[in-house]
Amino acid sequence: MTQTIIYEASEIVVGPGENGLDRVDGGAIAVEDGTVAAVGPTEEITRAYPPENAVRAIDASGQAVIPGFVDSHTHALFAGDRSDEFEAKLRGVSYQEILDEGGGILRTVQATRNASEAELLDRLLGQLDAMLAHGTTTVEIKSGYGLDSETELRMLSVIKRADDTHPVDIVPAYMGAHAVPEGRTTDDYVKAVVTEQLPAVERQGIAEFCDVFCEEGVFDVEQSRRVLTAGAEHGLTPKVHAEEFVRLGGAQLAAELGATSADHLLHAEQVDIDALNASGVTPVLLPGTAFSLGAEYADARAFIDRGASVALASDFNPNCHSPSMGFAVALGCLEMEMTPAEALGAATHGGASALNRSDSGLGTLHPGAPADLCLIDAPSHVHIPYTFGINLVDTVLKAGEVVSDGR
Numbered sequence: 001m002t003q004t005i006i007y008e009a010s011e012i013v014v015g016p017g018e019n020g021l022d023r024v025d026g027g028a029i030a031v032e033d034g035t036v037a038a039v040g041p042t043e044e045i046t047r048a049y050p051p052e053n054a055v056r057a058i059d060a061s062g063q064a065v066i067p068g069f070v071d072s073h074t075h076a077l078f079a080g081d082r083s084d085e086f087e088a089k090l091r092g093v094s095y096q097e098i099l100d101e102g103g104g105i106l107r108t109v110q111a112t113r114n115a116s117e118a119e120l121l122d123r124l125l126g127q128l129d130a131m132l133a134h135g136t137t138t139v140e141i142k143s144g145y146g147l148d149s150e151t152e153l154r155m156l157s158v159i160k161r162a163d164d165t166h167p168v169d170i171v172p173a174y175m176g177a178h179a180v181p182e183g184r185t186t187d188d189y190v191k192a193v194v195t196e197q198l199p200a201v202e203r204q205g206i207a208e209f210c211d212v213f214c215e216e217g218v219f220d221v222e223q224s225r226r227v228l229t230a231g232a233e234h235g236l237t238p239k240v241h242a243e244e245f246v247r248l249g250g251a252q253l254a255a256e257l258g259a260t261s262a263d264h265l266l267h268a269e270q271v272d273i274d275a276l277n278a279s280g281v282t283p284v285l286l287p288g289t290a291f292s293l294g295a296e297y298a299d300a301r302a303f304i305d306r307g308a309s310v311a312l313a314s315d316f317n318p319n320c321h322s323p324s325m326g327f328a329v330a331l332g333c334l335e336m337e338m339t340p341a342e343a344l345g346a347a348t349h350g351g352a353s354a355l356n357r358s359d360s361g362l363g364t365l366h367p368g369a370p371a372d373l374c375l376i377d378a379p380s381h382v383h384i385p386y387t388f389g390i391n392l393v394d395t396v397l398k399a400g401e402v403v404s405d406g407r
């Protein structure tokens, strides 16, 4: 028996195709065993999969169906509250001035070290509820607010427990090299990451990726190379925070190491784009960060026009306090000259490639892909950026099961 059939949708966004993003107007989608069995025009699909024979039949008249968002870059697990820094930034204090005075990441580190595992889990589950309600069905979450073995492992353990209990799939990334803890030199701390934290992270066996903040005043290219090379020796795939505030060389490092993604890239140049393309590194663009910092946006057109398949992610963190992928899509269109189809593709199958998960069809609704999808209260995907500031996500299915009913 067909598990679920969704029919009469105004539009179904299927995934990348010959002309960009394939869509079906007046479409239906059949789900069996948690995956997409068939997608196409309603008449054709309902003939093969009659709604009366399905366990669940959803009339999607007036609604569009899109793949669930794949948010490939977040720091969603943290304690504390940095809304006062938001006000300071509005008064003109810079992100790096705040960090230099022990605020920013270092303040979240203090709060996270002081939080119990139960408190952290409770907080993360709340964030995941918000993400799911906004249509995110897969999210990458980094550690990096511990900066010592004990708290980094605690963060990863909380990420795993949340993944085990919450419908949103979590991809765990270790980011001990997120900042240099107070009282340590950078080289001394890199040594601790390489000789103490990484072996412990490997023994724990939760993290899949290793990320580093390659940035002026944080970790330089050589230090970042040491962290990522050691991470790879401990079984972790590299990712790089690159060219966020200045052009330091993180993108070239990502290309050299064959990283899965290079993220931020606000100051990347043509040669960096070409190097990333040549090495198959997915560029992850984070417009919410530029928006909240009042910074220049990454040049999405330069990437796309050079043939890169970019990802858009939320970068949800205490400095960019929105987990909404719909908002990232709106910024992609309104501030980065992306078309709605490009932005939605970047937020779905683009995210899957930034997490090494394209092979499963994640981020698409092609037959065989996981049935992770959202019904939205609008007739087409164009309404997602067009109706910025409003959450259009109604029902969400994860692996074919209804996990959020839009209420």
Ligand SMILES: N=CN[C@@H](CCC(=O)O)C(=O)O
Residues within 6 Å of the ligand: 075, 104, 105, 108, 213, 241, 244, 289, 315, 317, 318, 319, 320
């Ligand atoms: N740039 C470094 N890390 C985060 C910010 C984390 C924070 O400010 O707490 C980012 O990706 O934007």
Ligand SMILES: [Zn+2]
Residues within 6 Å of the ligand: 073, 074, 075, 241, 315
């Ligand atoms: Zn980040």
